[in-house]
Amino acid sequence: MTDTPPIRRSPVPPSECNLWKAFELIGDRWILVILRSAMYGLRRFDDFQNELEIPRSILSNRLARLVENGLMEKREYREDGQRARTEYPLTKMGRSLGLSFTALTEWSDHWIGKGSGPLSLRSKTTGQKLAVALVDEQGMPVKNDDIETVIVLPPKASRQPKK
C-alpha cells in the first residue's frame, strides 16, 4: 500500500518488546474467546464449555495457562447441597485487557460487521456513543498528524538494521 522502502528489521527487537511477550500469553484463539466470555462475566468451567463448544481437555489447558500467567484466578465454590466446583474469575490484569478488547471490537465492527455490531459503549449522562482514541496527558484528543513514535532501547538492545 506504500511505496516507501521497506524496513528490514523492527526498531524494537522481539527480545525487548512487551507486546511480543503479550502475544505469547494471549496469541491463541481459544485463550481469546475464553477471555471474551470472561469479560461478560462467565466464570465456571461448564459455562465456558457450553458457550465455546470447546473440548474439555483444551479448555482445561487454556484455563491453566490463564491462571499461570496471572490473567485468571482459580477458586472453589459450592452451591447448596452440591459438591465443590472450580471457577475462574478474571484478575485485575485480565480485566485490564478490556480497553484493548474494546478497540478490537470497534475494528471488527468496522471491517467485519460492515460498520455496526451488537455492542456499544455510551455515556450514561449524555447518551453519546463512546470510542477508543489517543489522548494527551490532560485527556484531550490529538490529531493523527501530531502523533510521533519515540523508541528508547536499553543500550545492549540497540542494533543496527541489517542491510
Add this chain to the structure above:
Amino acid sequence: MTDTPPIRRSPVPPSECNLWKAFELIGDRWILVILRSAMYGLRRFDDFQNELEIPRSILSNRLARLVENGLMEKREYREDGQRARTEYPLTKMGRSLGLSFTALTEWSDHWIGKGSGPLSLRSKTTGQKLAVALVDEQGMPVKNDDIETVIVLPPKASRQPKK
C-alpha cells in the same frame, strides 16, 4: 475477584459477535507477531523470517491467511539486476489494527514490562505522552463510572440465558 453471581452465557452469542470473528482472523501467535513487524514497516518474506525466526512453511501459511483475510496485500517487486520477489504490505484493514496494538502495548508495558517499555507515542507539538482512552462524540474523555454497555441483537439472535 468478584462475588456477584456469575453470568451463565454471554449476552452477545458467538454467532453474532464480530470480536469473535476477529479472533478467528488474528487469534494466532504467529499472525500477531507478523502483524507487529509489518506495523513497523517490514514487508519482505526474508525479512519476516529473519526477524521472527519462523519456519518458512509456517510463515508462508500465515502470510497466505493474512492476504486471504484482507489484512495484507501480496505483490511483486524487483530490485536492479535481481529476480522478482514478493512483498506483503499491510492493507488499510491491517493498518487499522494499530490502535488495538497500541492499547495492547500499554497493557503489556504495565503488566509485563513493570510500568515501562521501549515505545511511546507523543504529541509533536506539546511533547506530552499519549495514551489510549474512551472518548465521547466530541472527543472528550469520559469517567469510568459514566460508561454503560448497550447491547442490541437482531431478534433471531436473542436468547434467554440458560439457568
